[in-house]
Amino acid sequence: MRITGLIFNVQRYCIHDGPGIRTTVFMKKCPLRCLWCANPEAIKGIPEILYYQNRCNKCYRCLDACIHGAISVPSYGEFVTIDRNICERCEDHMCITSCDQDALKLAGRLISVQELMEEVKKDNIFYRNSDGGITVSGGEPTSQPQFTLEFLKRCKEEGLHTTLDTCGYTSWNLMKEILKYTDLILYDIKHMDSTRHKELTGVPNHLILRNLETIFTKTKIPTIIRIPIISEHNDSRDNMEATARYLKKIGATEVNLLPYHRLGIEKYQRLGMDYPLGTDIQPPNETYLEEIETIFTSYGLNCLRVY
Ligand code: SF4
Ligand code: SF4
Known part of the structure; x- marks a missing residue:
């Protein structure tokens, strides 16, 4: 059966989406509506x-x-x-x-798993020389579960390292199938308070946290927690402290902080959309980012900043 997926970009030579040099496949469709989304062209599951x-x-x-x-x-x-x-x-x-x-x-373009494999294999030499590989991101890759699963499976058959970049908002039954072909998980945590999480992303956080806990209890897949740092929205000391405490409790060890940036704003204009976060919010300052890092490291978590 020819399985197709809707993607909006295949980005080569990525160095922040997992180890080594990687090709990142950005898929369309996402169940969340994060106010700060830097990829608004990824949200809808249509071209x-x-x-x-x-x-x-x-x-x-x-x-x-x-x-x-x-x-x-x-x-x-x-x-x-x-x-x-x-x-x-x-x-x-x-x-x-x-x-x-x-x-x-x-x-947004429809592509078959076979066509996508041919595209990503062009950079095989870079993956092998750098211990890199393939990352699926978005959007939310688990929103096109069959395509993501088949693509990652084919990557594994080719001996390629695979990373799943996910918001975690999907059923465990789907997630666990995709994880059979996943070597590394990049997992987003946006707010520990579910009500606030819903205000910021459109959905509560219960399913996301439950899936993350299941990953740590039922799999041994290395998982890096990614936390967007959005000034005045999720960056309070209380929320950072609560996040660090929770991550320590479930057994996480690696945290990436993703400081807010404004690079996505122009994309909203190109799509004829309003920028939901508003234009007053500024990226977090250096001193405060260092404070946040200290909170995470004080819980024994390795904390890196990713831009
Ligand atoms: S703007 Fe008009 S021509 Fe372009 S895709 Fe839409 S309907 Fe078709
Ligand atoms: S009006 Fe602008 S968008 Fe339309 S065809 Fe001319 S250059 Fe392109």
Whole structure:
């Protein structure tokens, strides 16, 4: 059976998504709605049009190309707008092919496991020379469980090291199958208070924590906990302390801190979306990050910062 998945990027030469040099496959679809998400093009499980206003020369060829009338211009001389409720996401994407400025791009392509294997195997030599491998990220890879499982399985058959970067919000039955072909887990923890977790991500944290505890009790797969540090949202000393205490209790040893950055903001504009976190939030400062690191190391956890 030809299993296909919807991905939005295959990034080569990654050095922060697991050991060595890696190729990271970014999959579409995510059950969470984190306010700070830096990959908004990953959230929906459908292909989406990105509009790069800075490249657009206002030739308006795309208006004529879109037979569904999804593209319009408020008045001559202004930038175009895409009505995403009208857009049919038609397969030939005439809007994109009509644009010779590269101002319209598609986020999301269907790919088979076989095609993806051929793509990632191109960098075999880098994986082998650096003890690197393949990372599946997103979005949330477990949102396309069959594809993720088959892809990781094929990677293992090829002798490649595999890393699953997950938010943990999935059924254990699905997760445990995927973990059969996973060498390393990068597991996100966003807030210890479930009510606050739901305000920040759209879902409570019970399932996420339960799955993490099951990973530590039922598997021996090395697991690195990844914590986004979002100023004024989850970075309070109380929450950091509670997270460190919890991680120590369940047997975690490795923590990565992911300080908030604003690099994703432009992507929201390209997708015609509002930036849900608002533009006032600043990245955490160095002194406070050092304090947070001290909290985790005081619980005996190895703590690294990842940007
Ligand atoms: S075809 Fe491209 S450059 Fe021309 S108006 Fe449309 S997006 Fe802009
Ligand atoms: S994908 Fe199709 S419907 Fe959507 S804007 Fe492009 S041409 Fe129009």
